[in-house]
Amino acid sequence: MINNTRFIFITGGVVSSLGKGLASASLAALLKARGFKVRLRKLDPYLNVDPGTMSPMQHGEVFVTEDGAETDLDLGHYERFTGVDAKIGDNVTTGKIYSTLLQKERKGDYLGGTVQVIPHVTNLIKEFILKDTKDVDFVLCEIGGTVGDIEGLPFYEAIRQLSYEIGHARSIFIHLTLVPYVASARELKTKPTQHSVKELRSIGIQPDILLCRADREIPKKELQKIALFCNLKPEDVIPALDVKTIYQAPIAYHEKGLDMQVLKAFGIEDAKEPDLSVWNKIVANINNPQREVKIAIVGKYIKLRDAYKSITESFVHAGIDTNTKVKIKWINSRLLTEENIEEKMQDIKGILVPGGFGIDGIEGKILAINYARTHNIPFFGICFGMQLALIEIARSLCxxxxxxxxEFGECAHPVIDLMTAWQKDQATETRTATNDLGGTMRLGSYPCNLVKDTMAEKIYAKSNITERHRHRYEVNLNYKTNFEKVGVVFAGMSPDGNLTEIIELKNHKFFVAVQFHPELKSRPFSPHPIFCAFVRACYE
Incomplete structure (x- = not known):
């Protein structure tokens, strides 16, 4: 039984990376601003069980939920735009579906029957979509990839079946396409959109609303042409034009009537107008900063900036809070050397070393940490960045x-090492070096106690916090005394005192490093306090 929950299925066509995630997040934000309860889900057709073991260079960052799921980065957009925490059940892949299917088959759940894509795979996809939705007004399901992709077919078939089963009054389809501008012809072309909708209709799905991505205004006659060829009313063909900042997207979609057309499609006529004052204020602050500051991000995945998506967005949020435009200088840690570091760090007011895995590129990161420490430049280390900060301090000061x-092999002084067991919620969690990589990390939300009168306590303005984690290795507390003798402050610890969460350095302008990922909890309307404090330290 799924009560009166309504389902919105968002698909994409022509090319990938058109902004389905942002469109989904923006629509959810508009519906939430009208007083509705929303839930967002991502259905990814690739065969990996989850993004946890995928290269950031291919797939971008792994977003981690409060309950410890490693998910697609679009769930970060969902949380940032709605303030609604995603859950472990809000991201599914073909790999996860087939893993569940094969476990059921091995246990004999299918009673010896032939296991097939239809109905067995599609049934599992429908179960995923419907699960835990009874207290929600709208569930928005984004289908990854592009219509026509062979791996996406079971997902399209599943949402086609589900829409038929629950009825059109409770489900609609939104399709995002591209209307490209051909410079030689000096005109926008509607044919790719026509073909994309034709492809969608060939598998039994007629879109109710079209979002047409374009880099310039789409003439009315072109929108009417699209409506005619795609079997839609002209008001259901909505331009999705480029905006200066992604946080302008909810405003832009509202001005084009997206949320109104969605409500009309569901026959909802008495919804209140959305309060977009918070979005107007966010956009105004982004577009009118009082100052500018340049901060270096020293990482090894910088060829694909989406690998650090939540970090860059957190700087935008901190900029909103401090009326500052944060300009990011990307520095490849693999290429950073003693010979070029002075040149690379010119005009830099702060250095951030983000998370990562593996030995490749670490010496460049350690070099950047040493530069920040010895030149009294504000430094912020995140996860792996904190571990490398302690390695640098151990080598240089201890x-x-x-x-x-x-993680890098045997050494005389493993100041960072594998923690084999820890306490969470009065239970013991364990891991070993031989476990599957996807199942051995400390994942999700963990509590942290802040030490009185530390910078961390002043930043948070409270003594107990919870933050999200994604890592395998921990600080080796056998070296705690060595570190404290040279000015390291263990400013945040797990409640049992066994896990280091935050370290600071005495007699430094701003040297703070954390084991968790604060960027995962930052929102445009609720910036993370550490990012705000770091930006202030940089411009002061």
């Missing part, structure tokens, strides 16, 4: 020249 991490 005189433990062979200090390193157990």
């Amino acid at each position: 005189k433990l020249e062979d200090a390193s991490s157990g």
Whole structure:
């Protein structure tokens, strides 16, 4: 039984990376601004069980939920635009579906029957879509990839079946396409959109609303042409034009009537007007900063900036809060050397070293940390960045020249090492070096106690916090005394005192590093306090 929950299925055509995630998040934000309860879900057709073991260079960052799911980065957009925490059940892949299917088959759940894509795979997809939705007004389901992709066919078939089963009064389809401008012809072309809708209709789905991505205004006659060829009313063909900042997207979609047409499609006529004052204020602050500051992000995945998507968005949020435009200088840690670091760090007011995995590129990151420490430049380390900060301090100040991490192999001083067991919610969690990579990390939300009178306590203005994690290795507290002797402050610890969460450095303008990922909880209307404090330290 799924009560009166309504379902919105968002698909994409022509090319990938058109902004389905942003469109979904923006629509959800508009519906929430009208007083509705929303839930967003992402259905990814690739065969990986989850993005956890996928290269950031291929797929961008892995977004981690409060309950410890490793998910697609679009769930980050969902949370940032709605303030609604995603859950472990809000992202599914073909790999996860087939993994469940094969487990059921091995247990004999199908009673010896032939297991097929239809109905068995499609049934599991429908179960995923419907699960845990009874207290929600709208569930928005984004289908990854592009219509026509062979791996996406079971998902399209599943949403076609589900729409038929629950009825058109409770489900609609939104299709996002591209209307490209051909410079030689000096005109926008509607044919790709026509073909994309034709492809969608060939598998039994007629879109109710079209979102047409374009880099310029689409003439009315072209919109009417699209409506005619795609079997839609002209008001259901909505331009989705480029905006200066992604946080302008909800405003732009509202001005084009997206939320109104969605409500009309569901026969809802008495909904209140959305309060978009918070979005107007956010956009005004972004477009009218009082100052500018340049901050270096020293990482090894910088060829694909989406690998650090939540970090860059957190700087935007901190900029909103401090009336500052944060300009990011991307520095490839693999190419950073003692010979070029002075040149690379010219005009830099702050250095951030983000998370990562593996030995490749670490020496460049350690070099950047040393530069920030010795030149009294504000430094912010995140996850792996905190571990490397302690390795740099161990080598330079504690005189433990062979200090390193157990992640990189055996060494004389493993100041970072594999923690085999820890407490969470009065239970013991364990891991070993031989576990599957996708199942051995400390994932999701964990509590942290802040030490009184530390910078961390002043930043948070409270003594107990919770933050999200994604890592395998921990600080080796056998070296805690060594670190404290050279000015390291263990400013945040797990409640049992066994896991280091935040470190600071005395006698430094701003040297803060954290084991967790604060960027995962930052929102445009609720910026993360550490990012705000770091930006202030940079411009002061």
